[in-house]
Amino acid sequence: MEKPGLPSGTRDFGPETMIQRKYILSIMQQVFESHGFGALETPALENLKTLQGKYGEEGDQLLFKVLNSGDFLSKADNQWLAEKNSKALAPSISDRGLRYDLTVPMARFVVMNRDKISFPFKRYQMQPVWRADRPQKGRYREFWQCDIDVVGANSIVSEAELIEMYQEVFAQLKLGVVIRINHRGILDAFVPMAGSLEAWQQFMIVIDKADKIGSDGVVKELNERGLCNTVAAWEFLEKTQELPTNEDKLAALRSFADGLNNQEFKERLVRGVFDISKILTLVESNQNVHLDVSLARGLSYYTGTVMEVVVDDGKVPADFKIGSIGGGGRYDNLTGMFGLKDVSGVGVSFGLDRIYDVLQAAALLPSAGTEKHESCLVCAMDEACLDYAYDLCNRLRKQGEKIELYPGTPKLKKQLEYANQRNFGSAIIIGDSEMEQKTYVMKNLVTGAQETRKFPQ
C-alpha cells in the first residue's frame, strides 16, 4: 500500500490552523481596505517569459517550471536532450511556471489592463507563491504573501502610508517590529568605489548580511570575494550605522555626498537621503522605523526606497530566529519590462507564514478555545427518526439557530462523544417517544440539564 506524504516544503492547514491564519489575513484585509486598496487575484501559473529575468540570476533558478502538456518531447531540443543538459533543455519543454512573487504578476496585470485602470492603482493581493529552494525553518516551497502596491504615482507619501500600514497591522497583531528602511540611491553611491556593477552587486549581497555575520564577517567575506576596494565603503557604512539616530545617519550621508566627485552618483545619493528624510518626517510615529544603510534586498527590480520588517518583541523567545517577515520597495521599471514606460510603483509584502510562525512562538495567536460554542447537534436514535430530525433541523435553522444534524444513526453515546469533541454547546435528542409526542429533548452539554420542547410549527 502506498504511504501518503507531502512534497517537501509544503504543508496542510487543518481547521484549527485555518482559524488562526484567517485571523491574520482578516486583520490585513481590513487595514488594506481601510486605505482604499482593492483586491486582485492572478493565476498560479504564468508564462515563464513573464517571470524570468525579474528576480536576478539566483531567482530565475528558483522558479518552479511546469512541463508542457502533451507530447512535449517531440518539440524538445535534440542536442540538449542528447547531452542530458537539463538547464539548456528546459526552455524547449517548459513554457509556464508557478509565480515567484505577487509583484511581477501584478505588473503584468497592470500593463495588460492599462485601459481599464485608473491610476494611481492601489491593489492588495493575498495568495500563495512558490520557490524551488531548499526548505528549512521559516522557509517553505509554497508560502503566502500579502502584498499592497501603489502603481502609477511617484510621490513618497505612498512609502509613508505603506509604513504606517505595516505599523497598523502589527499593532493589531500585538507584535513588536522594527521597520528597516534604506534607499537604493544611497547604495548606488558606492558603484564607483566597487569598480564595476558586478562587484557592487556582490558588495550589496555581503553587506545585506551584516546583522547576521557581524562587521568582521562582512570584512572577511568582502576580502574573500576579492572586493578589497569596497572594504573602505563598508567601513564608512558601518560607522554611519553605529550612529544613534536616523538624523545623525542622514547628516553623515549628506556630508559624504559633499565629498563625492561623480555628479551622477552624487545626485542619486542626495535624492535617496532626501526621500528617506521626507518619509521619516511624514510617518507619524517613527520610533520603530530605522534607517539601515546595510539593507539592500535581493530582488533586482527595486530602484528607490527599500524596506524590511523584522521582529522586535520580548514575547518571542530569544532562541527563535527567523528572517524578515515582510519587505518591499519602490520599482521604477517593472512595468517598463512589459512595455509600459514611466510608471513608478511601490509596494510591500507581508510574509504570512513567517508571521504565523512568529505569532505562534510568541503565543499571540487566538487559541482554539475550550469554550463550548453555540451550535447544537441533533442526534437521531434510529433511521425511523432521521426524517423527523432532519425536518426539525430545518425549522430551527429558519428560527436562526446554529444547528447541525449528525449524519447517521450510530449509538447515542457515539453521537454525544462527537458533540463533545467538536465542542457543541448543546444537543437535541430524537427518539420514538419524541416523534410520537411531537417534541424534542434539548440537552445542555455544559450543565447536563435537559428539557422537553414542542416541535416548532
Added chain:
RNA sequence: GCGGUUAUAGCUCAGGUGGUUAGAGCAUCAGCUUGUGGCGCUGAGGGUCGCCGGUUCGAGUCCGGUUAAUCGCCCCA
C-alpha cells in the same frame, strides 16, 4: 548545488556493549453503561523496524549504498 542529523504502530517516541513472540502514551474499536457525553476501568485491532545489500550461527541494533524528511550554508518571505 554543498554539509550535519534523523527514519520503529495512524501520531509522539522508548528499544546500553547484536540474542526468544519489537514496547509505551495518545488515537481507533468493543465492553463495563439496552435512550445520555466528558472522567475512570477492562479488553481488542494495528509493524516488511524507510528501501537495497553486506558482516554474523543470529541484525531494529554493526557496516556500505540509496531514498525521504529535517536543520544549517548559498540565497530569500
